[in-house]
Amino acid sequence: MPNSLAPIVRSLSTRTSLSLTRTSLFNFMILLAGVFAAAAYSLIYLAHDMDQSEQAESAFHTRKAMQSMEKSMRLTVKDYAFWSDAYKHLHLKVDNEWAYTRGNIGATLFQDFGFQGLFVVDDAGRTVYAVVDGQLQTLDLTEWLDQPITQLLEQARAGVESETPISTLINVRGSPALVAAAAITPGTDPTVVADDREPSVLIFVDILDGTKLGVIGDDFGVNKLHIATPNEIAKGTFVALGNNGSAGNLYWQPERPGMRLIGVGLPLLGLAALLVCLMTWVILRRSTAAALALDASHASLQNSRSALATSEARFRDVVEASSDWVWEIDADWRFTYLSERFESVTGLTRDVWIGAAMNDLLTTEGGLLSQWLCNPQRCPDLSVQCVYLDAKGQERTTRLAARQMACGGFRGTATDVTEEVEARRRIEFLSQHDALTGLPNRTRLQAFLDGKLKALPTPERPLVMLSLDLDRFKPVNDLLGHAAGDRVLNEVSSRLTACVRHGDLVARVGGDEFVLILTEAGTQDEVENLCGRLIAAIEQAICIDEQEVFISASIGIVLAPNDAVEVAELLRYADIALYEAKAAGRNTWRFYSGEMNARIIERRRLESDLRYAIKHGELRLHFQPRYRIADGQMVGAEALVRWQHPVRGLIAPDTFIAIAEESGLILSLSDWVLATACACAAEWPDNLFVSVNLSPIEFKRGDLVQRVHHALNTSGIDPARVELEITESVMLEDAVGALEIMHTLKQLGVRIAMDDFGTGYSSLSYLRAFPFDGLKIDRSFLTRLEDSADDKAIIQAIVGLGRALALTVTAEGIETAEHLAMLKAVACDEGQGYFLSRPMDVTAFNGLLADDRRHTQPI
Structure with missing residues (x-):
């Protein structure tokens, strides 16, 4: 080919290559545009779906709110309408002094519940009592509501027999209003005589x-x-x-979570598209430059200086496209070259540092950087971490890589790793500290203890460990939410830290559990004084959103080396002492002792034995007869579980029921008692029932209704012959849930009795609202009869209360003839106790049933 045509051919080849490159990039851009369009459409569709879901969920919560308000208002009007005093003072006659002046049905309902209107309408449709906005008024309900109320009155009176209130929503002067109404009845009070008129109607109005x-x-x-x-x-x-x-x-x-998603997602997609376009432009630019450079190199093969300039330009492009900055130093350790990226990364000026000593800019933990570079054992691929001050005076960290040049000096790169180093430090901190409070965690606690124990503390100057657990903290989470609980934990952490000295350690090792290590605690009195200060500090009110929260703490104390010298043992013994403090009533402290460990070991052994006993048939069921006091006839028996231990003999339930409740064995134990009691009672005469005690834990978990239903079906016993005894603690912990379960149990046909009545916070509202068939007077009232004359009056009052509420009253603990005579005198329905019969095993009880004379002989 003639030399004159070679440049033309090279030029055509370069243009063809550029054209193909541009076509490929254009097709790639079209493909990426389609991908981004699809992603944007998917994002918008997802955002719209999220907004629709949020709208539907808000509508659901709104309906639930209105339903809840209606239910609450019906219950409130029911409590006042089905009240004998209201019947006497607002139906038989209208007594404004009783209703309004004394505040029985007056201004307090406006102040406490916000009811704008309280009305009583008599049988003639007249408004005979009206309270509006807490003030006694003389006005007509129809005029105040601006609409007729005839249908409302009819519906309210229709529910008088079933004691069912009604509620409705109406429009009052442009605002929705919730109206609840109920017919006023004398309730269960036998002393109130009802008249022949249609009942008056009590109406509450709440304008929203x-x-x-x-x-x-x-x-x-x-x-x-x-x-x-x-x-x-x-x-x-x-x-x-x-x-x-x-x-x-x-x-x-x-x-609008969808709009927030779009607000974040679409800009990110746009930024990604922009970056792709920019990268495409850079690639095209680089390709064009490379092609032109290649064409120029072929056109000037004889010009070595031009080729060197092209090579340097290519190197500069690569260097400046990198996130690192490139450096060179001479044999005197002075900078001879710094890339442009040096200024953008460090904020420093290149012209100032070219010619300056490298050691003046960069420092290492191992000495001068020049010493590291001169180390003959340094591998060419090794790097070193250095620090320097940027233009703002802030310390930055960079990783330096270097190679020695043939002409002397060194050349290398520097990568900024400040964020990486900070992240590593943060991870290391979080691995040994609690993320919520910033206190040391269990890992840091163990390392701290290991170091202190290696210093060999003495019995005279022991190392003191306090295991502290918060009391009454769970209700904070349940009532105010976990965010409030976190704020409480942070405040407690600050108070604990303020109570200890420098050099001591406060660690959070669990949800609401803390461990304190005291290195210079001194005497036992000083430790107890500190415990008192800690509890006093924690007991101070904690303000959460203008609401005061009060908690307390229990503390377990262990000493090293007096009690143990190993970390695991110290932690375990501290937990044992903490358990003893909680068992002692909480809000106190206990020092560890060997007897505590022995009790824990004994308790765990009993738990293990009990688990084995339930699975291998070591449980026994005894029955204590219950008699009708009036004629001495047996009416049923209470099932009492016993444990026939192979070594300890027959164990009473007081010893192992608490263990079963704490370990979760109570469900399987109760299943056995229910099944066995029902199976045995199915063989008794049809006029006898069996009574079974239930644990409060069974109302929280364990599918109680299904388990009772299974026991009834398996045994084939008539459900009316089964009585379930519960204590009032069930209602104190979760009244709403307990009421629902008890109604479901009643649907099965069983009887329900309140056990140990009068020993706790027994409330008349429980007896009225809950579906009890009977109540049992606690044995403590009978055992104190000789010492307390008041107990006889209490027993008589309980019997009268049971009769008024149509409940069967059973007395427990009848030990003497005097007890029985007193119960007969007050007309108590039923009784059981050692004077009548001790608990007996199945064989003995069946023999008792076979003795017809015992059935017919009066007590």
Whole structure:
């Protein structure tokens, strides 16, 4: 080929290559545009779906809020309407002094519940008692509501037999109003004589204004709940009140998680698209530059200086595209070259540092950087971590890589690793500290203890460990939420840290459990004084959103080397001492002793033996007969579990029931008792029932209703012959859940009795609201009869209460003839006790049943 044509051919080849490259990049851009469009569409679709789901969930919570308010208002009006005093003072006659002046049904309902209107309408439809906004008024309910109330009165009176109140939503002067009504009846009071008139109706009115709706919305997680405007109704999502919205419509400001997602996602997609376009442009630019450089190199093969310039330009492009900055130093350790990235990374000026000593900029932990570079054992691929001060005076960390040049000096790269180093330090800190409070965690605690124990503390100057657990902390989480619980834990952490000295350690090792290590505690009195200060500090009120929270603490104390010298043993013994402190009533402290460990070991051994006993048939069931006091006839028997231990002999339930409840064995133990008691009672005469005690834990878990149903079906016993005894602690812990379970049990046909009545916080409201068939007077009232004359009056009052509520009253612990005579005198229904019969095993009880004379002989 002639030399004159070679440049033309090379030029055509270069242009063809550039054209193909541009076409490929253009096709790639079209493909990426399609991908980004699909991603944007998916993001918008997902955001819209999230907003729709949030709208539906808000509507659900709004309906639940209104249903909850209706239910609460029906229960409130029921409590007042089915009350004999209300019947006497608001139906038989209207006594304003009793109702309003004394506050029985007056201003307190406006102040406490916010009911704007309280009305009583008599059988003639006249409003005979009215309280509006807490003030006694003389007005007509129909005029105040601006609508007829005939249908409301009829519905209220229709529920008089079943004691069922009614509620409805109406529109009062442009605002939705919740109305609850119930016919006034004498209840179960036998002293009130009902007249022949139709019952008067008690009516409560709660107008839901904007402020009240906002509070309801906040309680149920609905943002800015309010009465819907026509424009908001047109949007389609609202909650209608009353019949097809006759009482108004509710609207709220729904959360828009989808819009937030779009606000974050679309800019990120746009940024990604922009970066891809920029990268494509850079690649195209580089390709063009490379092609032109290649063409220029072929055109000037004879010009070595031009080729060297092209090579240097290519090297500069690569260097500046990198995130690292490149450096060179001469044999005197002075910078001879710094890339442009040096300024963008460090903020320093290249011109100032070129010619300056490298040791003046970069330092290492192992000495001068020049010493490291001169180390003959340094591998060429090794790197060193250095620090320097950037233009803002902040310390930055960089990783330096270097190679020696043939002409002397060194060349290398520097990578900024400040964020990486900080992240590593943060990870190391979090591995030994609690993320919530910042206190040392269990790992740091163990390392601290190991170091202190190696110093060999003496009995005279022991190392003291305090295991501290918060009391009454769980209700904070349950009532105020976990966020409030976290704030309480942070405040407690600060108070604990303020009580100890420098050099001591406060660690958080569990949810609400802390461990304190005291290195210079001194005498036992000093340790006890510190415990007192710790509890006093924790007991101080903690303000959470203008609400005061009060908690306390229990502390277990262990000493090293007096009690143990190993970390694991110290922690275990401290937990044992803490357990003893909680068992002693909480809000106190206990020092560890060997007897505590022995009790724990004994308790664990009993737990293990009990687990084996349940599985291998070591349990026994005894029955204590229950007699009708009036004629001495046996009416049933209480099933009492015993444990026939192969070594300890027959063990009473007081020893192992608490262990079963704490270890979770109570469910399997109760299953055995239920099944065995029902199977045995199925063989008894049909006029006898069996009574079985239930643990409060069974109401919290264990599918109690299904288990009782299974025992009834398996044994084939008539459910009416089975009585379940429960204590009032069940209702104190979860009244709503317990009531639901008890109603379900009643649907099975069984009887329910309140056990140990009078020993705790027994409330008349429990006896009225809960479906009890009977109550059992605790044995403590009978055992104190000789010492306390008041107990006889109490027993007589309980019997009268049971008779008024149509409950069977059973007395426990009848030990003497005097006990029996007194119970006969007050007409107690049933009784059991050692004077009548001791508990007996199945064989003896069946023999008792076979003795017809015992059945017919009066007590």
